[in-house]
Amino acid sequence: MIIMSSWSPELGLKVYGLAASALIGALLFLILLIRLFTYFTLGVCKSQKKMNGKVVIVTGANSGIGKETAMDMARRGARVIMACRNLESGSKVRSQIILETKNPNVILMKLDLSNLNSVREFAAEVNQSEKRLDVLIHNAGMANTFSKQTTMDGLEITMATNQYGPFLLTHLLIDLLKKTAPSRIVIVASELYRFAKLNLDNPNPVNTLPAYLYYVSKYANIMFTLELARRLKGTGVTANCIHPGMIDSGIWRNVPFPLNLPLKLIVKGFFKSPKEGAQTTIYCAVSEEVEGISGKYFLDCKENGLSEGIQDMAKNKKYWEICEELVHLKATDPKI
Numbered sequence: 001m002i003i004m005s006s007w008s009p010e011l012g013l014k015v016y017g018l019a020a021s022a023l024i025g026a027l028l029f030l031i032l033l034i035r036l037f038t039y040f041t042l043g044v045c046k047s048q049k050k051m052n053g054k055v056v057i058v059t060g061a062n063s064g065i066g067k068e069t070a071m072d073m074a075r076r077g078a079r080v081i082m083a084c085r086n087l088e089s090g091s092k093v094r095s096q097i098i099l100e101t102k103n104p105n106v107i108l109m110k111l112d113l114s115n116l117n118s119v120r121e122f123a124a125e126v127n128q129s130e131k132r133l134d135v136l137i138h139n140a141g142m143a144n145t146f147s148k149q150t151t152m153d154g155l156e157i158t159m160a161t162n163q164y165g166p167f168l169l170t171h172l173l174i175d176l177l178k179k180t181a182p183s184r185i186v187i188v189a190s191e192l193y194r195f196a197k198l199n200l201d202n203p204n205p206v207n208t209l210p211a212y213l214y215y216v217s218k219y220a221n222i223m224f225t226l227e228l229a230r231r232l233k234g235t236g237v238t239a240n241c242i243h244p245g246m247i248d249s250g251i252w253r254n255v256p257f258p259l260n261l262p263l264k265l266i267v268k269g270f271f272k273s274p275k276e277g278a279q280t281t282i283y284c285a286v287s288e289e290v291e292g293i294s295g296k297y298f299l300d301c302k303e304n305g306l307s308e309g310i311q312d313m314a315k316n317k318k319y320w321e322i323c324e325e326l327v328h329l330k331a332t333d334p335k336i
């Protein structure tokens with residue numbers, strides 16, 4: 001009764017104000033805790049290995065994780081081939097890398113992974129200009145949300161960019177990698193594969209919701225890595241895949257309004273920076289600890305387990321054969 005009688009609009013405002021401040025404070029504290037957790041569990045590549053005299057290809061090196069990976073490789077002294085579809089932004093990033101690392105041996109080449117012809121042209125140029133290839137980093141990737149797109153080759157665009165282009169490119173560069181052995185292939189996959197399944201009866205899912213196909217393409221990346229590693233046994237070429245963590249990068253650019261608004265908050269509040277996100281790729285590309293290791297999945301610079309389903313090697317072999325057909329592998333192309 002006493003409380004009720006002393007209640008006033010001013011007091012009500014004060015109470016609401018206090019409650020709102022407490023809520024915001026609790027939220028900020030939660031963000032701080034999560035950021036601290038991310039900071040302390042973050043995998044960092046501690047290898048000091050120099051890469052002088054070595055040649056490294058990084059696809060999608062003009063932004064995000066790829067840019068940071070290329071920067072690191074250049075800093076270690078490698079000859080870095082930036083394989084990019086956007087030569088304008090690629091050229092700016094190349095200049096920045098050269099300026100920051102003082103390594104002029106950074107080359108920019110055109111590669112559109114969603115176009116099989118472009119993949120062939122890029123590979124032909126590399127095979128002609130390079131005497132060796134020490135590390136091939138399949139970093140480039142894209143994610144669509146709702147807009148369905150089919151490439152000139154009749155392939156669904158997310159699967160073409162994230163899986164079929166890299167599959168063909170690996171074939172066309174495999175002889176150079178074998179010649180340079182010990183050499184490494186690193187494939188940037190994602191933990192999001194756990195939300196997907198790959199239907200062998202529909203490997204080119206032009207009518208499926210594109211947002212889901214990002215997960216499927218990352219599932220495909222891991223199946224590809226496992227079968228690739230199996231086929232490369234004894235050649236001195238290793239193949240591993242990684243999850244970089246959730247990163248504040250351009251990969252989220254196709255999320256439409258208004259879904260992009262809460263997403264932006266989450267990305268800015270909780271996700272890793274591209275430099276942090278590049279650590280596991282760098283680790284697999286250079287670390288002495290990974291020497292000779294093949295067919296594994298890494299996360300935060302540590303080997304990580306995979307779901308049972310994705311390790312069905314009979315299914316992975318069958319998928320490999322389907323990929324060969326989808327990319328129109330020719331009799332004259334190298335076989336793996």
Ligand SMILES: NC(=O)c1ccc[n+]([C@@H]2O[C@H](COP(=O)([O-])OP(=O)(O)OC[C@H]3O[C@@H](n4cnc5c(N)ncnc54)[C@H](OP(=O)(O)O)[C@@H]3O)[C@@H](O)[C@H]2O)c1
Binds near residue numbers: 061063111248
């Ligand atoms: N960000 C994350 O949270 C996260 C999580 C797990 C895995 N990943 C993976 O990490 C990799 C790097 O992505 P990111 O996060 O750094 O995103 P990003 O900043 O968007 O970088 C993606 C790169 O791929 C390139 N690319 C896209 N389509 C291409 C094509 N058709 N041909 C050649 N290059 C193409 C982009 O070039 P343009 O600039 O021309 O578009 C860009 O350089 C991707 O494989 C992604 O799936 C990311």
